[in-house]
Amino acid sequence: MGEFLKLFSxxxxxxxxxxxxILFVAVRFLVYKPVRAFMNAxxxxxxxxxxxxxxxxxxADRALSDxxxxxxxxxxxxxxxxxxxxxxxxxxxxxxxxAAKRQAAEIVDRAGREADAQRQSAQADVQAQAxxxxxxxxxxxxxxxxxxxxxDALAREFLTKVx
Numbered sequence: 001m002g003e004f005l006k007l008f009s010x011x012x013x014x015x016x017x018x019x020x021x022i023l024f025v026a027v028r029f030l031v032y033k034p035v036r037a038f039m040n041a042x043x044x045x046x047x048x049x050x051x052x053x054x055x056x057x058x059x060a061d062r063a064l065s066d067x068x069x070x071x072x073x074x075x076x077x078x079x080x081x082x083x084x085x086x087x088x089x090x091x092x093x094x095x096x097x098x099a100a101k102r103q104a105a106e107i108v109d110r111a112g113r114e115a116d117a118q119r120q121s122a123q124a125d126v127q128a129q130a131x132x133x134x135x136x137x138x139x140x141x142x143x144x145x146x147x148x149x150x151x152d153a154l155a156r157e158f159l160t161k162v163x
Contacts, residue, residue: 049133056129060122067115074111078104127159134158 085100134154 046137049136053126053129053133057126060126063118063122064115067118071108071111071115074107078108081107131155131158 081100081104085097085104088096088100
């Protein structure tokens with residue numbers, strides 16, 4: 001025990017403890033707080049991106065719902081036109097019935113094309129946003145900017161997985 005005390009004096013022990021405390025405080029201020037601030041900011045950016053994507057998805061859903069309502073209205077209008085055609089057919093014969101059916105088919109076809117176009121546009125917007133977010137996240141994770149070749153490969157892989 002006496003030899004141990006000769007190796008370390010109380011002064012040396014206190015100096016080591018003080019140095020350890022100073023090192024701990026320095027590391028906390030220089031490393032921990034900036035890293036924590038960076039991670040909090042990153043979390044907020046990712047959450048904002050997710051909120052934006054969710055809003056765009058909701059907007060696309062609303063557009064799809066509107067298109068479906070227009071399609072239903074067009075179908076109801078087509079039914080009305082068919083009913084009118086049936087009434088006129090009793091008066092005019094086969095020719096008026098065929099004209100009403102063509103008109104109803106055109107209305108339904110036009111409404112279907114409009115609904116498909118809006119649905120495809122909404123899906124393309126959502127896919128583009130998701131792809132943009134995926135590339136941004138990949139760039140941040142990799143820590144460098146992606147080349148066109150890397151970007152194309154990631155886009156193809158993402159679109160294959162997403163559908």
